[in-house]
Amino acid sequence: MTEASPQPDLGALRDAIASGDPVRAMPALTQLRFCEAEDAVPLLVLGTEQKPFLVRSLSCSGLGYKRTEQGWDVLSRLLGSDEDPNVRAEAANALASYGVERSWPLLQATFTADGAWLVRCSILSALAEQPEIKLIWLLELAQAAITDGDGTVRVSGAEILGRIVRDGINKPIGAEARALLQPLQQDVDHRVVAAALNGLQVS
Template identity: 35%
Template sequence: MELRQIEAYLDSPNPQERMRAITELRHYAPEVVVPLLRRRMSDKEFIIRSFVAIGLGRKQTEEAFEALLDLLEYDTDSNVRAEAANSLAKYGESAIPHLLKLFERDSNWLVRQSILASVEGNEYPDGLLKLCRWGVEGNNREVKLAAIANLGQLQGTPQESEALAVLLSLANADDGEIRAQVARVLSSFDEPRAKAALLDLRYDSDYRVVGATLEGLV
């Protein structure tokens, strides 16, 4: 699609045409795309703003980075903020401090899940450990489960011992699903404390926990 047509579609009252325009922008250079994407950052349709966030992650410029920070700060829809967080993570190390601050201030489970999924433990182990600590201290079960799972990424990193300590502190959690998740992750740690805790969990009163301890043996 020619750029003139894309610009016309971006201003169309039809959201399908606006989405098509944003999709077509993938064929153009960042210096052309980013200013056009910014025009739709306040679109009334959250799906359009989500498409904008995705596009800003693909066309990486300083202007796009700042635009993503604006979406994270001001957009009221958690779906948009989650997409913006995922896109921001594509910028690498420069994004990590912003993602940590966002996780602290934004308690929405979808946003936090997106951040946890986008930070790689082998590249940013210290940042991931902080996210996981905050995740397990929060009130949302799904975020807790994701944080526990991500602690497994820290095996073999300088943060391995601290990650294991967090896991061991959750081995006696009241929630059986939490204990089961801990058991799954502990099986990846080749360390005496992990093996001892895993053996204790094998005799747990919850069948889900027992089953989780056996998964690594299959």
């Protein structure tokens, strides 16, 4: 540790996080970035057990950076059970950071089961940001996203289809994505139309 970032007082951080008061807990959770995973994860898990959703959400984010098996288990449970979509969305984002091969089955199932637009958009963006994700997986998600009742989710789906058109140019999967984009030019949401037109501009 450098003098600029001394080892935080774990006891004081635990007390602040356990208070459940966001004004005290949020800065304490932020301080955990200076700690080793073995010290930080138990306190992040404690944060996921607090009542304010902001505290649980930030704790999930931290578990995406301090990755351990305990963190994975806690995030997986919260993804399927937390009452607040903000927390579930942050859990999804954190799980993706454990690697696309591992997180894909869980996030795919959650995308199907969880109708909250925030959760769905988080899954779409988190997986799309993974450079090693397979285009066929992205196509599967995008196909589901463009049928969503929420325009924001459909926009994300259209943007992913546009990426598949670009990355899969001169391949069957690129043509399939292009075919899915065509009808979106008539979507009721102008944002979806714009995303579709943008995706179709690839020659």
